[in-house]
Amino acid sequence: MNNTMIGQGTKPLICVPLVGRTGDAVMAELSEVLVKKPDVIEWRADFFGDISQSDEVIRIANWIKKAAGDIPFIFTVRSRREGGQPITLNDHDILELLINICQNTGWEYIDYELSNPPAYIECLRTVALKTKKKIIGSFHDFEGTPAADILLQKFAQAVQYQLDVAKVAVMPRTLEDVLALLQVTLAAKRLVNIPIITISMGRYGVISRMIGGVFGSALSFAIGANSSAPGQIQIDDLRTVLTVIEKAIGASNN
Numbered sequence: 001m002n003n004t005m006i007g008q009g010t011k012p013l014i015c016v017p018l019v020g021r022t023g024d025a026v027m028a029e030l031s032e033v034l035v036k037k038p039d040v041i042e043w044r045a046d047f048f049g050d051i052s053q054s055d056e057v058i059r060i061a062n063w064i065k066k067a068a069g070d071i072p073f074i075f076t077v078r079s080r081r082e083g084g085q086p087i088t089l090n091d092h093d094i095l096e097l098l099i100n101i102c103q104n105t106g107w108e109y110i111d112y113e114l115s116n117p118p119a120y121i122e123c124l125r126t127v128a129l130k131t132k133k134k135i136i137g138s139f140h141d142f143e144g145t146p147a148a149d150i151l152l153q154k155f156a157q158a159v160q161y162q163l164d165v166a167k168v169a170v171m172p173r174t175l176e177d178v179l180a181l182l183q184v185t186l187a188a189k190r191l192v193n194i195p196i197i198t199i200s201m202g203r204y205g206v207i208s209r210m211i212g213g214v215f216g217s218a219l220s221f222a223i224g225a226n227s228s229a230p231g232q233i234q235i236d237d238l239r240t241v242l243t244v245i246e247k248a249i250g251a252s253n254n
């Protein structure tokens, strides 16, 4: 099994999401994706019907970890305001659940939105440090692609909070938006000293999922069993493309 952490290695890691509504569905998805050997697995727990039952969430998280061995895991509860599923938990409940995950599972990464109150982010960071978890500070815009300076601020914010990884996922309305996101990726890579992940979503943005690594994005999301966002492609296709790009870059000497 691969256990490379985000930001290590020469080519971007491939992460697949789990989006089942029930424990059985999540477990079935897990067996399906494990065969495809992703580098990282994300549980999008906002899709999980029993998310308000924290004991059940912890039980399944521990089951998943045991079944998947060394693969690094990301625990994500995407908020409604950033494109997540409607859930009954409020921001404070979500923070409590994330703390619970830090304290009671061996999961490596917690995704936490940079739009959360600063006090919540600092609280989670303190717990994460104590429990040796890493935080991915994230920002999502499913409507459009904000201007470069706004996106660059998101990366700077993640660094200010002393988080471990910074991630930006935005929706392009034009191909120019995709180019803008790639340009921001390159600028952010040069600006910040933590691993970054960038995604231009949807039909136009598909190409960013394949070539984002060239510009500095450390991870790309793909479909192992089910998709969690528009524009994700099948893991086998993404792996083929990333392998070809790595080979081509490695082979060229001018």
Ligand SMILES: O=C1C[C@@](O)(C(=O)O)C[C@@H](O)[C@@H]1O
Residues within 6 Å of the ligand: 017, 042, 044, 076, 078, 111, 138, 140, 167, 169, 199, 201, 221, 222, 228, 229, 230, 232
């Ligand atoms: O933030 C992201 C990126 C993503 O939205 C994508 O576009 O691939 C998929 C989400 O599951 C993940 O949490």
